[in-house]
Amino acid sequence: MLDWLQNIGQAGLRVFQRLGHATLFMLQILVSIPVLFRHPRLLIHELYSVGVLSLAIIVISGLTVGMVLGLQMYNTLVDFGTEDSLGPVVALSLVRELGPVLTALLFSGRAGSALTAEIGLMKATDQLSVMEMMAVDPLKRVVVPRYMAGVISMPLLAAMFSAVGILGSYMVGVGMLGVDDGAFWSQMQDKVMLDEDVLNGVIKSIVFGMAASWIAVFEGYDAVPTTEGVSRATTRTVVHTAFAVLGLDFVLTAIMFGDQ
Amino acid sequence: MQTSRTVEILVGIFIALGMAAFFMLAMKVSNITAFAETDTYRLQARFDNIGGLKERSPVRIGGVRIGRVESINYDDEQLEAIVNLRINSQHKRIPDDSAASIYTAGLLGEQYISLEPGGSEEFYADGDTIDETQSAFVLERMVGKFLIQEAENSERR
Known part of the structure; x- marks a missing residue:
């Protein structure tokens, strides 16, 4: 009985310890962000692997989701x-x-897991400690550009997802099913408000981008430096991002649209 | 890995596409007039019954949207609903004997306020109250009236 209680306590303490680690890590990242103004090239390279390479899955998913809707x-x-x-x-x-x-969910599957695996493997193959030895801060060189690339890419990808999805439903609704072309757009423009609906959607995607990238880089940096540890960390990234995004979405929706 | 130039071009395209998506969401999907609506003036209208009117319902003249419902309150002294309207400033010339009615777009559509211009030479100014109003058309009430009428008719026969 006591053992059982002890296990619960231990697990709880571990969760809080990790949460504390993650928060401190986040603060370190935020403090180091100005490094990107001196070396914007690092960011561009990560924007390519995080943003550009996620483009295909986002556009295709957006199109099909819009068509099905x-x-x-x-x-x-x-x-x-x-x-x-x-x-x-x-x-x-x-x-x-x-x-x-x-x-955000697709992003964590496509880009977040890759970030975790990349950073985790760098750690497992001692690349991060080598950098430290060469007096290069791995946080600034490796983590911060990846984090910021995620934060910048998410709202852009989300906007593309929505835009392509609307085009997809336009193709199906107006093209195949015979909804009136003018009514489709004019009713949409009448109901959708720029300052409430579109802006709140953008705020949501920025928040999700910060959460998803934070989880991805932290799991990678914190991974047990073995093959198994990296694979576990990658799985945790996707699972935790899904929980975090869905939970945050409920909270944000309640704040933004709850009073209507 | 591609050369750095290709990568940079691709990232540029990516960001441009993202901006284009934002632009489309702003221009094509939502109404950009949300910005223009900062330049507005207030009118007030009192109704016995506002039916399903909501905040942000449109205000129209001759079917053209000229503003929105800003807020709806209830005055428990005069037992009336007070509807505050925000009218775009470019529509300054609304005669001050115009009447406001609440209509439904289609049978089950959303409700909106329609202003019928009067013949006065004076125009409404900021903060004025519209005196002549007609309450919302409530479907249940009409059905009820119709049923009573039918019952009376059949009794007479």
Whole structure:
């Protein structure tokens, strides 16, 4: 019985210890961000591997999600004769929720796991300690550019996801199912507010980007430097990012849209 | 790994695409007039019943949107709903005997306030109250009236 309690206590303490580590790590990153102004090239290289290489999966997922949304919404809306409001329904759900959330989940699968594996392997193959020996701060050289690349890429990717998704639902709704072209866009423009819906979606994607990149670089930096440890850390990145993004999404939605 | 120039060009394209997506969300998906709406003036209207009118419902003249409902309150002295409207400043010339009614777009659509211009030479100014109002059309009430009428008719027969 006492052993059991001790195990719980131990597990709880470990969780808090990791959380504390992660917070301190985050503060170190934030303090070191100015290094990027002196060496912008580091950032560009990471933007390529984090952002540009995620482009394909984001665009394809956005297109299919938009097309499926258009198809399914149309089937329900047409029963009430309100298929003209397909535009606002799809645009609002994409801009407010699906764009930021799905992009963050895909991002952690495509880019976050790669970041963790990369940093973890650098640690396992002692590259990070070599850098330290050469008086190069691995935090500034390796971690900060990757973190900032994630933070910058996320809102851009989320905006592309939403935009492509709306185009996908336009193709299905107007092109295949015969929703009126003018009604699709005009109703959308009437209902979607720039300052509330679009801006809140962007804020969400920035927050998700910070959370997802934070988890990814921390798990990599904190990984047990063995083959198994790196693989565990990579798995943890994807799982924890999913939890964090979905939890944050609920909180943010409650704050942003809860009072309507 | 590609040469540094290719990488930089690709990153440039990536950022340009992201900006284009933002631009599309701002211009095509939402109404950019959200910025222009900072330049507005207030009107007030009192209704017995506002039906399903909500904050941010449109205000129209002749079907053209000229503003939005800013807030809805209830005055428990006069037992009326007070609706505050924000009208875009470019529509300054609304005659001060215009009437406000609450209509429904389509049978089940959203509700909006329609202003019918009167013939007065004077125009509404900031903070004025619209006197002539017509309450929302409530479907249940109309159905109820219709049923009572039917019952009376069949009794007479």
